[in-house]
Amino acid sequence: MSPRSIDEQLVKFLADVHSIEVQALAQMERAPRLAGDPALADAFSAHLDETRDHERLVRDALSERGADRSTLKDLAGRVGGWAMIAFAWINPDTPGKLTAHAFSYEHLEQAAYALLERAARRAEDVELMQLARRIGTEERAMSERLAAAFDQAVEASLRHKPASRLDGEVVAYLQDAHAIETQALQLLRAAPAIAGVEPLAAAFRDHHAETREQRERVEGRLKAHGARPSRLQDAALRIGGLNVAAFFAAQPDTPIKLAGFAYAFEHLEIAGYELLRRVADRAGDTETAAVATRIADEERAAAQRICGLWELAMDAALVKVGVAT
Ligand SMILES: [Fe+2]
Numbered sequence: 001m002s003p004r005s006i007d008e009q010l011v012k013f014l015a016d017v018h019s020i021e022v023q024a025l026a027q028m029e030r031a032p033r034l035a036g037d038p039a040l041a042d043a044f045s046a047h048l049d050e051t052r053d054h055e056r057l058v059r060d061a062l063s064e065r066g067a068d069r070s071t072l073k074d075l076a077g078r079v080g081g082w083a084m085i086a087f088a089w090i091n092p093d094t095p096g097k098l099t100a101h102a103f104s105y106e107h108l109e110q111a112a113y114a115l116l117e118r119a120a121r122r123a124e125d126v127e128l129m130q131l132a133r134r135i136g137t138e139e140r141a142m143s144e145r146l147a148a149a150f151d152q153a154v155e156a157s158l159r160h161k162p163a164s165r166l167d168g169e170v171v172a173y174l175q176d177a178h179a180i181e182t183q184a185l186q187l188l189r190a191a192p193a194i195a196g197v198e199p200l201a202a203a204f205r206d207h208h209a210e211t212r213e214q215r216e217r218v219e220g221r222l223k224a225h226g227a228r229p230s231r232l233q234d235a236a237l238r239i240g241g242l243n244v245a246a247f248f249a250a251q252p253d254t255p256i257k258l259a260g261f262a263y264a265f266e267h268l269e270i271a272g273y274e275l276l277r278r279v280a281d282r283a284g285d286t287e288t289a290a291v292a293t294r295i296a297d298e299e300r301a302a303a304q305r306i307c308g309l310w311e312l313a314m315d316a317a318l319v320k321v322g323v324a325t
Pocket residue numbers: 021024050051054109135139
């Protein structure tokens with residue numbers, strides 16, 4: 001690959017971030033109607049306005065940095081890179097799933113801005129560093145609002161279900177968790193070989209081993225309910241049939257895309273287990289609640305480990321695209 005300047009690469013990163021915001025806008029436009037709870041709907045509506053700002057600010061930053069006309073034109077409906085794959089992984093058909101999905105997506109955005117900020121620092125683009133930090137703060141605040149609304153999301157999801165069906169709901173959430181862990185295993189099995197930097201590869205390897213145990217614990221709880229994993233669910237979650245590893249391997253800046261995606265995926269899991277714990281509590285299933293609490297803590301630790309590696313991932317990505325040596 002021919003050597004590139006960091007400024008050129010910055011434009012590419014900005015274009016990726018822009019496509020994430022375009023996707024976020026589509027989500028925020030629909031979310032208030034699906035929320036099923038006034039407080040949750042308000043949180044989405046407020047973030048819709050912020051997201052409109054983000055999209056515009058990133059688009060302006062792109063044109064100020066000399067993104068050519070065809071690039072800018074291309075941006076209008078462009079959904080590439082991270083955003084494409086992040087949106088295929090779940091069908092948010094209940095307030096709970098919607099909240100989990102949005103919580104995860106806000107973390108994808110946080111990862112994207114944390115990485116953009118680092119790229120801007122290397123390009124000594126102070127204005128862009130400040131912009132990335134500012135938007136990142138708003139994404140974090142939104143994810144905190146969503147986390148504070150997990151109770152309402154469960155309440156809204158279960159409102160019309162009779163108490164006698166709670167057991168079945170625990171099973172459904174366990175089956176979702178199983179499907180997510182199955183997807184996680186697929187991703188984590190392939191990730192070390194394409195991570196591009198050993199500490200990131202090691203984080204994926206370790207979490208792969210942990211994920212196996214998590215899935216077994218989930219299977220154990222399904223068994224305790226006389227149920228089994230849903231093959232249909234497991235298959236449906238396979239990110240729209242996409243080969244995740246091949247997808248990331250084909251990205252010119254694989255290490256940061258992979259790290260950012262994995263970080264967001266851990267937050268999909270965190271939200272899933274936070275919801276499961278609440279549903280299990282309502283059903284009086286203390287063992288499932290305990291399993292959910294424990295796994296959620298492990299997912300949080302895995303996410304923390306990944307976000308401790310942004311700097312290294314950025315180094316590796318810049319080498320890979322031919323900017324740094
Ligand atoms: Fe945003």
